[in-house]
């Protein structure tokens with residue numbers, strides 16, 4: 676159970692909500708860049724709000740419509756999907772130098788769950804699926820965070836001001852398109 680107090684002090688330096696905004700904005704921006712259409716990205720600026728489902732981090736999440744739709748992204752493009760998931764913790768690290776507890780593990784678990792992977796994943800089985808090492812995928816993810824830095828910051832700032840705390844796919848798409856590095860580079 677996550678209490679509002681825990682959430683606010685999850686990171687004493689930056690506060691939980693600031694982390695969640697960057698984390699969820701990064702998922703949303705990379706989803707747009709990869710063409711993964713979602714319903715909404717939402718953050719609960721008031722930590723008393725309930726945690727959103729489908730997120731490794733409490734206090735927000737990306738609503739992909741259905742779990743099946745989400746899993747289809749991962750099955751069709753496992754590497755892109757993994758980068759989209761890892762973007763949350765990677766962006767926290769990029770912007771703040773730290774991450775919320777379990778920020779990365781929660782997202783990795785979502786990806787594994789989409790693909791029906793649980794225990795026993797090895798570096799070899801990963802390479803067989805993705806065609807490169809996990810470290811290379813993470814390195815590429817950090818590169819995408821740098822490329823999309825302005826868009827991620829802009830989406831996070833807009834989420835903070837949005838009365839509902841939510842943005843649709845189209846709204847995020849407009850923000851990405853309006854930033855200078857909004858196109859995908861890999």
Ligand SMILES: [Zn+2]
Nearest residue numbers: 686689771773
């Ligand atoms: Zn922090």
